[in-house]
Amino acid sequence: MEKIVTKINTTYADGIPVELPDIENRLRSFWLNIARDSGKTVMRASTMNLIVIHSEREKYDNYQKILIDLSGHHPGRIVHVFIDYGSQSDKVFAAVSALCKMPGSDDRQICCEQVVIKTGSSGEKHISGAVIPLMLPALPVYVVLTDPRFMRSKALNSLYEITDKVIFDFFFKNNLQSAFKNMVKLSHGTAVGDIVWSYLSAWRDAIVPLFDGAAGKKYRDGIRKLKISCTDPNECYWVYLMAGWIISRFGWRFNADQNNFTLKREKNSSIELSVAREKPAAIKFETYENISLSSVLEDDRFISLIRQGNSILFEQPKSIHRPDVSLLLCDELDDTSTLPVYRESLIAASKIYEVIGEIY
Amino acid sequence: MNGDKNPLRELTPSRSASDSATLVIFGATGDLTARKLMPALYSLFCQDLLPGDFKIVGFARRPKTSEIFRNEIASYLQNLNKGSRLDSFLSAVHYHRGDYTLAESHVGLKKKLEKFGHNRLFYLATPPSQYESIITNLGTAQLAATAGGWIRVIIEKPFGHDVKRSGELNRFIARVFNENQIYRIDHYLGKETVQNILVFRLANGIFEPIWNRRYVDHVQITVAEKVGVEGRGRFFEETGILRDIVQNHMLQLLCLTAMEPPSTFDANAVRDEKVKVLQSIRAIEIDQVENTTVRAQYAAGSMDGIMKKGYLQEEGVDPLSSTETFTALQLYPDNWRWAGVPFYLRTGKRLPKRVTEISIYFKDAPLKIFGKRADDVKPNVLTLNIQPDEGISLRFDSKVPGQGGKIRPVTMDFRYGTSFGVDPPDAYERLLLDALLGDSTLFTRADESENAWRIIQPILDYWQNYKKKPLPQYNIGTWGPAEAAKLLKRSGRRWRRL
Structure with missing residues (x-):
């Protein structure tokens, strides 16, 4: 996707404080004010409802920029929620603002409405009741969760019930079991998407060619060991996701003997799976013919494909483009369905975690 | 051409009611009167859509004078920002204290109405349990009869409580009013x-x-x-x-x-x-x-x-x-x-x-x-x-x-x-x-x-x-x-x- 235009005018970016019951009225009068104050034509565009929920101030601030980027391509009503678990408050603060962009050479602005809602841990119970009435009718509702704990929040269940798609945007290293369970559970009730999944597309693109053609099939049939490693404990989630993707696509089955975790393929030969935290981050296949196929991430910027064995081949490191979250999010917002391949990978990843446990 | 119709009225853009008329509101001290009826009437008045000779008579149990009643209405209406015609509107408002269940209250109402025009619109803004008493007493006091003008009655929902009682209520009202006099209001x-x-x-x-x-x-x-x-x-x-x-x-x-x-x-x-x-x-x-x-x-x-x-x-x-x-x-x-x-x-x-x-x-x-x-x-x-x-x-x-x-x-x-x-x-x-x-x-x-x-x-x-x-x-x-x-x-x- 092309880069979003960057000529940005954030009107009232800090927001105008407003009582919850008055938000709609305030937004109505707000549009008149924006047009009057700017002296320019304002086009109020709405194609979706987007709710982003945070528990970390830094992420919340980062997302403010992401949402401005997003507003030109996916205008709609944005509800930006921050639950400060460091505070016990149950008071709910709300503010309204507009995110405006001027995409063309004319003086036309496209503006999104933004409602900011902030509260403390005790105010979590008010979030669904505050957000649901703000949804624009009949437009899709997307919820971005930046903290896995939101998935197990009963207070947010009502919100998930009206959601067309939940988009995960988190790395996690703790409570993986619970997180996986909740992700799979949510995926049964609503469509889900995952920024990490999009983020890993460069890896997937690097792995796929290893198994192309007759040679690739030979390698695939000969795999006896699959090892996936990551460098950052925060990124362990992606190890399981990548393993889940490979296993589900190759159709390997989990071995019932869980003391010695292996995978079974069609001809009942076993594959040993290991996941680890070590440098460099890599995905490595070993075959019976002592061939090693690897995809290695170097310097967080390049992926090298390496085939070692009786036919040794090094490929030049390939520069990887890690797109902005706003672009990844744009892709997720183009679709209200779950990618079947993602869902299968997630379910397999959850199963792998259940059997293997934590990466140490 | 129907001789009763004013040919000048036909095809005129405005729908203003030209005849004189008196609106009697039963339940005049209730919420509906304060929140809906009076603001609506005042708005019609400000648009010159009410008859020139238009009177409002509030009927309720509470003892109060017309002046107190006008002051109460003024307090509901003064925030409506409709200009400075409130005094003129209020001058048409009167109050009649009475009990819905007593015939003499309605006889007193009749006397008061005789001072005004012959066209009367009764608005039952009371709980439904009062409908039968009011309608009976309107009939007894001969207020449902046409005397050189028209008589209409507006009844608020619910029109009955079930199919049986709805039929009973309709038959009861029909004893006093013809169907073409009855206006069952559903504000939707x-x-x-x-x-x-x-x-x-x-x-x-x-x-x-x-x-x-x-x-x-x-x-x-x-x-x-x-x-x-x-x-x-x-x-x-x-x-x-x-x-x-x-x-x-x-x-x-x-x-x-x-x-x-x-x-x-x-x-x-x-x-x-x-x-x-x-x-x-x-x-x-x-x-x-x-x-x-x-x-x-x-x-x-x-x-x-x-x-x-x-x-x-x-x-x-x-x-x-x-x-x-x-x-x-x-x-x-x-x-x-x-x-x-x-x-x-x-x-x-x-x-x-x-x-x-x-x-x-x-x-x-x-x-x-x-x-x-x-x-x-x-x-x-x-x-x-x-x-x-x-x-x-x-x-x-x-x-x-x-x-x-x-x-x-x-x-x-x-x-x-x-x-x-x-x-x-x-x-x-x-x-x-x-x-x-x-x-x-x-x-x-x-x-x-x-x-x-x-x-x-x-x-x-x-x-x-x-x-x-x-x-x-x-x-x-x-x-x-x-x-x-x-x-x-x-x-x-x-x-x-x-």
Whole structure:
């Protein structure tokens, strides 16, 4: 996707404080004010409802920029929620603002409405009741969760019930079991998407060619060991996701003997799976013919494909483009369905975690 | 030409009532008078739509003078920002203290009215339990008789409590008033968009040809309230939302959506067609009630950042109550136009927002030719927004600009406020003026009311006999219980998210 235009005018970016019951009225009068104050034509565009929920101030601030980027391509009503678990408050603060962009050479602005809602841990119970009435009718509702704990929040269940798609945007290293369970559970009730999944597309693109053609099939049939490693404990989630993707696509089955975790393929030969935290981050296949196929991430910027064995081949490191979250999010917002391949990978990843446990 | 008609009045743009008239409001110290009737009358007055010789007589039990009554009204109206005509308006307002149950109170009223003109409009803004006393006493005091002018009576809903009592009430009123004198008011019918349903359908050639079973998949009608019972727990316990909203407002909306074009746009022709729709609705058999209806109560929860009580904790409500605060129904008009097309109705209290709308869901295109993106193609939906933002919107699918073939639904909106630059008049304004002008098109006729009761009576009977305890609960601020979603899901449909 092309880069979003960057000529940005954030009107009232800090927001105008407003009582919850008055938000709609305030937004109505707000549009008149924006047009009057700017002296320019304002086009109020709405194609979706987007709710982003945070528990970390830094992420919340980062997302403010992401949402401005997003507003030109996916205008709609944005509800930006921050639950400060460091505070016990149950008071709910709300503010309204507009995110405006001027995409063309004319003086036309496209503006999104933004409602900011902030509260403390005790105010979590008010979030669904505050957000649901703000949804624009009949437009899709997307919820971005930046903290896995939101998935197990009963207070947010009502919100998930009206959601067309939940988009995960988190790395996690703790409570993986619970997180996986909740992700799979949510995926049964609503469509889900995952920024990490999009983020890993460069890896997937690097792995796929290893198994192309007759040679690739030979390698695939000969795999006896699959090892996936990551460098950052925060990124362990992606190890399981990548393993889940490979296993589900190759159709390997989990071995019932869980003391010695292996995978079974069609001809009942076993594959040993290991996941680890070590440098460099890599995905490595070993075959019976002592061939090693690897995809290695170097310097967080390049992926090298390496085939070692009786036919040794090094490929030049390939520069990887890690797109902005706003672009990844744009892709997720183009679709209200779950990618079947993602869902299968997630379910397999959850199963792998259940059997293997934590990466140490 | 009819000799009684003023030829100069015909074809004049204004609908102002020129005859002298006196409006008597029973229940003059109540909430309806303060919040709706007086502001509506004052607005009509400021637009010069009331007769030049117009009087208002407030009738209530509380002892007070006309001056005190005027001061009270002034306090309701002074914030309306309608200019400086308040004193002039108030000079037409009078107060009559009386007991609804005593004939002599009405005899006293008659004496007072003799000072004014012969045209009289009685507005019963009292609890329904007072209707019989007031009507009896109006008859006894010979206030229902025409003496060189016209006499009309406006009755607020509910028109009865069930099919039996509705019939009894109608027969009782008919002893004193003729049907053409009776104006049963359902304020929904005074809303601009409700009136616009027929204009939209019948004045635009493109819609009527597709307004039938061949093109329409189903219809959804929603009346959502954000408020709870608001201190009216005792009243609501006796009523429930099926009686309070479905029997009148929602079935009226259904009628206007489903009715055949009337031969003319006069009151009886329109109401005849509405009655035909009500008569065509398939009776719900007792053994079908569970499958075709949903009832539930709101449970405690958060709204607007404040924890609110559940229905069973509200003042005046039995903690073991089985009175419903939410209901959803599936109805089928069994007629040539709509055979097989379900009409889904849902209404509830403590839902996320106050909204009333009718959505016509059209059938899918006959062939899905867009390959993988076929699932992105959504059916066209035409939505008539009744409140709070009166207008009409049409959803259709469009290609997302770019190289891909993505399809996304978009909407085309028409809003009264922005298109005409004026807000539509309040429903009570319209209806009061119609009653003064003698136009009963937007009022409910006796047979309409009784047929509406006939539709919901099996549900009331079933619910009465099978009191579920506890009823399914729904969280405050949500769109109802899971059972409501299941009602549509059985046929692969879902409620429109509002």
